[in-house]
Amino acid sequence: MTLKLGLIGYPLGHSASPWIHENFMKKIAETGTYEKFTIEPGPDFGERIATLKSANLDGFNVTVPHKETIIPYLDELSEDAKNMGAVNTVAQVNGKWIGYNTDGSGYVRSLENAYPELTTDKEQKIIILGAGGAARGIYYALMKAGYHTIDLANRTVSTAKEIATLNDGKVHTRIKTLEEAEATIGEYDVIIQTTSVGMEPNVQASIISLKHLKEKTIVSDIVYKPLDTKFLTEAKTYNGRIHYGHAMLLYQALYAFEIWSGKEVPIENMDEALKAYVQRSN
Ligand code: ATR
Numbered sequence: 001m002t003l004k005l006g007l008i009g010y011p012l013g014h015s016a017s018p019w020i021h022e023n024f025m026k027k028i029a030e031t032g033t034y035e036k037f038t039i040e041p042g043p044d045f046g047e048r049i050a051t052l053k054s055a056n057l058d059g060f061n062v063t064v065p066h067k068e069t070i071i072p073y074l075d076e077l078s079e080d081a082k083n084m085g086a087v088n089t090v091a092q093v094n095g096k097w098i099g100y101n102t103d104g105s106g107y108v109r110s111l112e113n114a115y116p117e118l119t120t121d122k123e124q125k126i127i128i129l130g131a132g133g134a135a136r137g138i139y140y141a142l143m144k145a146g147y148h149t150i151d152l153a154n155r156t157v158s159t160a161k162e163i164a165t166l167n168d169g170k171v172h173t174r175i176k177t178l179e180e181a182e183a184t185i186g187e188y189d190v191i192i193q194t195t196s197v198g199m200e201p202n203v204q205a206s207i208i209s210l211k212h213l214k215e216k217t218i219v220s221d222i223v224y225k226p227l228d229t230k231f232l233t234e235a236k237t238y239n240g241r242i243h244y245g246h247a248m249l250l251y252q253a254l255y256a257f258e259i260w261s262g263k264e265v266p267i268e269n270m271d272e273a274l275k276a277y278v279q280r281s282n
Pocket residue numbers: 129130131132133134135154155156159194195196197207
């Protein structure tokens with residue numbers, strides 16, 4: 001089998017996805033390509049998508065700003081993608097485009113892989129900082145994974161409230177301002193930073209101070225440029241346990257690749273290798 005894969009988004013810049021998927025192909029001894037398609041948002045979007053369809057890809061990833069706008073062009077949606085209202089993975093099956101979302105599930109797998117005690121202890125108190133697309137996917141996937149307490153804090157409280165409407169009734173969710181989150185951060189076992197605050201070039205920014213952090217708290221930041229964000233650096237000074245941003249990238253890609261190839265990929269060593277790759281290209 002030769003896999004013909006791709007990525008659409010704008011701007012694509014230096015994406016790590018081609019490197020990740022080319023490595024996955026090697027691991028299962030398949031050949032193939034993973035090509036970047038820079039597609040600008042705007043009136044030509046439909047035309048560009050029609051051209052993409054004629055490229056006859058087996059599958060492609062969708063990144064910013066098209067995760068929602070791609071939906072009308074798809075033939076089917078997975079339950080996760082429907083609930084999240086966003087697609088990051090499209091698979092072509094007999095000419096039909098099927099949309100999936102592996103961002104949230106990829107994130108949760110990366111977290112549980114790094115901290116296996118989480119797989120059996122769902123009583124851990126979690127707070128998500130931010131309420132954009134990434135936060136929505138992570139909230140939904142944590143809920144599906146069975147966590148009982150998932151709070152949300154955001155600068156704009158109304159968007160956090162909107163995410164909480166995904167609650168199936170089994171999760172306890174409080175909505176907080178960022179100031180309230182900062183003051184009560186010592187209550188949590190897992191803190192997940194999902195905003196772009198701290199990303200290059202604004203590396204001196206941090207969403208909240210962690211001065212009230214409890215020791216051994218798992219502190220996660222989905223930003224991976226740089227890997228050592230100011231947020232994580234501060235967490236280390238208070239003896240937090242760190243979860244780096246590149247891990248979500250790896251596992252959302254793994255789930256996407258497994259959908260396209262129909263095979264399980266052994267990814268031992270890839271975590272460290274991707275970390276090094278991301279650091280080299282930082
Ligand atoms: P994504 O889809 O990648 O998650 P997004 O939808 O643009 O990105 O969401 C960005 C998140 O970062 C939001 O929670 C946003 O807060 P608002 O909802 O109040 O806009 C948050 N964010 C971005 N810049 C911020 C800043 N300077 N301070 C606080 N929050 C910020």
